[in-house]
Amino acid sequence: MSRVALIDDHESVRLGLEAACARDGGETVVFSGSTVASYLEWRAASGAAPADVVVLDLTLGDGTTVTENVTSIVVDGASVVIHSVADRPAAVREALAAGAAGVVSKSSALDDVLDAIRTVASGEALNNVEWASAVDGDRDFADAQLSAREREVLRLYATGLPLKAVAERLGVAYSTAKENISRIRVKYVGVGRPASTKVDLLRRAMEDGIVAADGMPSAR
Secondary structure (H helix, E strand, O other): EEEEEEEEEOHHHHHHHHHHHHHHOOEEEEEEOOHHHHHHHHHHHOOOOOOOEEEEEEOOOOOOOOHHHHHHHHOOOOOOEEOOOOOOOOHHHHHHHHOOOOOEOOOOHHHHHHHHHHHHOOOOOOOOOOHHHHHHHOHHOOOOOOHHHHHHHHHHHHOOOOHHHHHHHHHHHHHHHHHHHHHHHHHHHHHOOOOOHHHHHHHHHHHHOOEEOOOOOOOO
């Protein structure tokens, strides 16, 4: 059962999500509030572990920025799903660059929101229409300037092969493949799109068209 925190300054939205989680039975809402600061204060006061997933409104009324909110939650140890009207692609891209796992529209059915929560809680990459719209056509966001070899290493590694198998497939030493992954991570950090985990690397590879949206190797 996933532990979920809901942060939205619209009470009706939070109450609706709480009811949906209670009905579904697969998620326990451990916190519901209007600011990231109140969530972190609850964490400090209660000694509770970070939520598995924080469902976060893109824009809150306390004057905080998207980057501040997402970064604070991710650093604290939770994954972030942006739950928003998603009509501000630049803000959505900012959230993704700060480490949000994905975005789901407030116009989505509640079951779709719950599916997004479950996907992220399981450690899988969330890829949907809202996510694709946020990065489509924004090559400054999507281009980490990987070399041809780095793209091939990323394609194989992100789609499931262990690094040793990647090295064997490409006919290079394990240390070379490992160095390639390290350089790839550094390049993504350099363009504001950190990829510290294998799931993050898969997400970046999907953003850049290196693998298809379903996580399978791209024909490109």
